[in-house]
Amino acid sequence: MNSAGPLRRILSLALLGVLVGWQVVSPARGGIKAPLWVQPEDSRFVTLVPLDKIQAWLGDEQAQVQAVHPADGNLILLVVMDVVGDLTRVDAVREGLVEILEAFGPREFAGILRAQDGLEVLLEPTKDHESLKDTLLALPVSGFPGLLESVEDAAKIADQMLRQSDVRVAVLYITDGSIYAYRGSYTNPVINPSDGGDLSRRFSDSLIQERISGIMDSLIASWAPLFFLHLERQRDRLNGVYQNGMTQFAQATGGEALFCESVAQIKPFLEQIVERARSQQVVTIAPPEGVEGRVRLRLEVDGAEIAYREQFNVPKPTVDK
Numbered sequence: 001m002n003s004a005g006p007l008r009r010i011l012s013l014a015l016l017g018v019l020v021g022w023q024v025v026s027p028a029r030g031g032i033k034a035p036l037w038v039q040p041e042d043s044r045f046v047t048l049v050p051l052d053k054i055q056a057w058l059g060d061e062q063a064q065v066q067a068v069h070p071a072d073g074n075l076i077l078l079v080v081m082d083v084v085g086d087l088t089r090v091d092a093v094r095e096g097l098v099e100i101l102e103a104f105g106p107r108e109f110a111g112i113l114r115a116q117d118g119l120e121v122l123l124e125p126t127k128d129h130e131s132l133k134d135t136l137l138a139l140p141v142s143g144f145p146g147l148l149e150s151v152e153d154a155a156k157i158a159d160q161m162l163r164q165s166d167v168r169v170a171v172l173y174i175t176d177g178s179i180y181a182y183r184g185s186y187t188n189p190v191i192n193p194s195d196g197g198d199l200s201r202r203f204s205d206s207l208i209q210e211r212i213s214g215i216m217d218s219l220i221a222s223w224a225p226l227f228f229l230h231l232e233r234q235r236d237r238l239n240g241v242y243q244n245g246m247t248q249f250a251q252a253t254g255g256e257a258l259f260c261e262s263v264a265q266i267k268p269f270l271e272q273i274v275e276r277a278r279s280q281q282v283v284t285i286a287p288p289e290g291v292e293g294r295v296r297l298r299l300e301v302d303g304a305e306i307a308y309r310e311q312f313n314v315p316k317p318t319v320d321k
Contacts, residue, residue, distance in 0.1 A: 031066070031287065032312050033162055034297060035170075035225045035254040035280040042304040047071045049281060049301050057298040058314060061288040069282040074167040075108045076125045077277055080154050081139055082115035082147050082175035089231040089263055093174055094136045096267040100274050102129045108278065112136060115146030115173070119153045145177025148186075148211055151219075151226070151249060158224035162282075169224045170255070170277035174270075176231040179208060179242040186211065187238055205241045212245035216252055220294060221313040225255035225280065227273050231266060233259035254280075254309030287314045 038045045048070035056063040083090045101110050111125040112135045123135040154171050162169045179186055186207045228246040250257040256276055258269045292314045299308045
């Protein structure tokens, strides 16, 4: 899939951050940015953890915490719509999103993307509530699910923003797709006739599992948290594997995945998941010399209970020429 066009379009606002007062930053060589949440009852630090109160380790080595971006700072929420089914549920989530986005503050921006037939940018990040409303209400509900084909591109777009600007970023997928509805079949893998031991048709979840594993490998290298709201939980085995994949994507990136049992759950679940995206702080960490590859992150805040993403792929340091 060629996502260069959408990537250039949606990055234009971030890279020209001076228009809205964002600070363009250069992260520490080989550094990472990690989302962090302080439990609401710890009101002292729920907006900003002071640098002298936080410690970080990557693997067994203590790492330097360079900065903490506060929970009331600049935020870009990328809403990826992957809706193809029940209009009653889609209308409920659209109405809920309009209401939530209208309550966004002056430092909170939202962009609208569509996952069908390749990731498409419908509206670049904006705080124009009317444009957001018009885009959501005009969104077509048709086609094939596109989450598995688009989630890596969405993460890359979010990461470019996070790496280039002094801003918090989160991706929210709104989806209602079934694994059976994808354009390419994930439920009926082709048997290799030359391999008498090929059991892929007997284990029909093999292609789904392989695709999820490949995406997981990619997402470990990303920074932005991914959130998923599925409008209709499905209980059969293959959709269970598919929806469990969304949970894995969310957990791997520090996000959250929720699955609605009824239309009545859509709005409260949407409010819960957006509030979590809004309440994140972002910690900039410089890895110790020699620490690279997949490592476990440990954060501690003196006097507060926190949640954070625990695994990262630390890039190799670049060499200036």
